[in-house]
Amino acid sequence: MTIPEAIIFDLDGTLVHSAPDLQAATNVVLAALDRAPLDLQTIISFIGDGVEKLVERSLKATGEFNDSLQAEALTLFLENYEQNMTTLTRPYPGVVECLEQLCASDVPLGVCTNKPTEPARRICAELGLTRYFNVIVGAEPNVAKKPDPAPLHGCISGLGTTPDKSVYVGDSAIDFQTARNAAVPFRLFSGGYLNGKILDVPTENCFRDWTEADFLNR
Numbered sequence: 540m541t542i543p544e545a546i547i548f549d550l551d552g553t554l555v556h557s558a559p560d561l562q563a564a565t566n567v568v569l570a571a572l573d574r575a576p577l578d579l580q581t582i583i584s585f586i587g588d589g590v591e592k593l594v595e596r597s598l599k600a601t602g603e604f605n606d607s608l609q610a611e612a613l614t615l616f617l618e619n620y621e622q623n624m625t626t627l628t629r630p631y632p633g634v635v636e637c638l639e640q641l642c643a644s645d646v647p648l649g650v651c652t653n654k655p656t657e658p659a660r661r662i663c664a665e666l667g668l669t670r671y672f673n674v675i676v677g678a679e680p681n682v683a684k685k686p687d688p689a690p691l692h693g694c695i696s697g698l699g700t701t702p703d704k705s706v707y708v709g710d711s712a713i714d715f716q717t718a719r720n721a722a723v724p725f726r727l728f729s730g731g732y733l734n735g736k737i738l739d740v741p742t743e744n745c746f747r748d749w750t751e752a753d754f755l756n757r
């Protein structure tokens with residue numbers, strides 16, 4: 540048994556079910572533009588590439604799209620989302636117990652998400668998760684996002700280890716591709732949003748239920 544030197548988690552659809560708050564903020568924007576609301580499943584299918592893509596896909600799904608609409612909608616989205624980031628968002632069942640167990644085993648933990656850094660940190664703080672993580676890396680303007688390997692590599696060096704001795708845990712094809720680009724072993728949480736086509740994840744590296752997650756055996 541080899542215990543990884545660090546474990547890094549994706550946030551939306553992996554540690555937390557955040558889609559209902561993302562849906563609420565998106566639908567405030569759509570209502571302001573006199574457009575129809577989007578249902579939860581559609582919003583879920585738009586999550587994982589960052590808030591800009593969520594807004595862009597929501598606009599394109601409901602009508603006209605151009606750069607100035609995107610800029611206006613993104614500003615309005617962020618204003619609304621910042622007020623309600625944890626109104627409905629909760630950790631998946633078993634996440635807290637799993638993080639507790641990993642901390643008790645002295646495994647350094649991190650978060651690497653395409654959500655902007657500030658909201659990502661606030662969500663972790665408001666849900667009582669911050670104390671489990673040594674590093675929280677989110678998206679920054681004009682900095683490459685996942686599936687570029689840079690954010691995950693930044694997180695891993697912040698945790699003082701190397702890609703081959705780490706594990707990345709995510710719920711989407713973007714996370715799978717990020718891990719591959721970064722040469723980091725990957726575990727798939729298949730109870731999350733599962734966006735995109737995820738190939739080549741052996742069943743022993745997938746889990747549906749956090750109460751059954753076992754990262755201490757690589």
Ligand SMILES: O=C(O)COP(=O)(O)O
Pocket residue numbers: 549550551552585586587588589590593651652653654655
């Ligand atoms: O799409 C987002 O905003 C973030 O998604 P992630 O936490 O799954 O990277």
Ligand SMILES: [Mg+2]
Pocket residue numbers: 549550551552553587709710711732
């Ligand atoms: Mg995700």
